[in-house]
Amino acid sequence: MDGAAGEAEWQALLAGAPAEGEGGSLSSLFAPLFAPPTAPDGCIVVGRLAQTLDGRIATRGGHSRWIGGEGDLRHTHRLRALCHAVVVGAATVAEDDPQLTTRLVPGPSPLRVVLDPSRRLGAGFRLFREGPPTLLVTAAEGPDRHGMAEVLRIGCDASGGLDLAALLRALAARGATRIFVEGGGQTVSRFLAAGLLDRLHVTVAPMILGSGRPAFALPEVARVDEGLRFAWTVHDLAPDVLFDIALGRRKP
Numbered sequence: 001m002d003g004a005a006g007e008a009e010w011q012a013l014l015a016g017a018p019a020e021g022e023g024g025s026l027s028s029l030f031a032p033l034f035a036p037p038t039a040p041d042g043c044i045v046v047g048r049l050a051q052t053l054d055g056r057i058a059t060r061g062g063h064s065r066w067i068g069g070e071g072d073l074r075h076t077h078r079l080r081a082l083c084h085a086v087v088v089g090a091a092t093v094a095e096d097d098p099q100l101t102t103r104l105v106p107g108p109s110p111l112r113v114v115l116d117p118s119r120r121l122g123a124g125f126r127l128f129r130e131g132p133p134t135l136l137v138t139a140a141e142g143p144d145r146h147g148m149a150e151v152l153r154i155g156c157d158a159s160g161g162l163d164l165a166a167l168l169r170a171l172a173a174r175g176a177t178r179i180f181v182e183g184g185g186q187t188v189s190r191f192l193a194a195g196l197l198d199r200l201h202v203t204v205a206p207m208i209l210g211s212g213r214p215a216f217a218l219p220e221v222a223r224v225d226e227g228l229r230f231a232w233t234v235h236d237l238a239p240d241v242l243f244d245i246a247l248g249r250r251k252p
Helices: 003-014 026-034 070-082 090-096 164-173 185-193
Strands: 044-052 056-058 085-089 111-115 134-138 149-153 178-183 199-205 232-237 240-246
Touching: 026 044, 026 070, 026 232, 026 240, 044 070, 044 185, 070 178, 070 199, 070 232, 070 240, 085 090, 085 185, 090 111, 111 164, 178 185
Parallel strands: 044 178, 044 199, 085 111, 085 178, 111 134, 134 149
Antiparallel strands: 044 056, 199 240, 232 240
């Protein structure tokens, strides 16, 4: 799905989709995923979060279904269809037992990649029992299969978490170069903190929780001017608003 053939396919996937508001069309939103990669690993990596107006992605107990509305859910499925692999953390699997398929849009379901450094997830979750191919990424020893999933072992970085740069290289070696980091917040934050996101899609819902889990967990800064500033385009996902942010692998 690269080059001219890829462009034709993603245009077909978006055929019949409604035009967006002032931020432009879905074509302009997704076209950057098919731009030539600039990073040495050869990947284009997009992260995505849905948050409330006060920056929460879930309640303190972990309940998050559904902060975004129907438009945001369809947007998530489109990202899955347009990417070769979708990445989630172990906590997302434990709390939501997701399928990570493209049930709401045309197009293929991606390779499902679960980050589980200590291999704490059991094999009873749906990702490991049914559906498209799944890759369990871990630093722990154990069998080469986890239910129906293949196991990929990679090392850890200086922080003790999985070496995400090594993961991208391993996925690229498998031909998976468009990577969708779907969640949760800790996983997206780790890719952001490592400078491994080319783009970030943040959906903001017209909702205030007043408490709960923050969207991002990043190193603390002492001054406002030390924060990461960026340009964005705005897309209408009524009743929500989607911000498309070009990061270009910049670190906070």
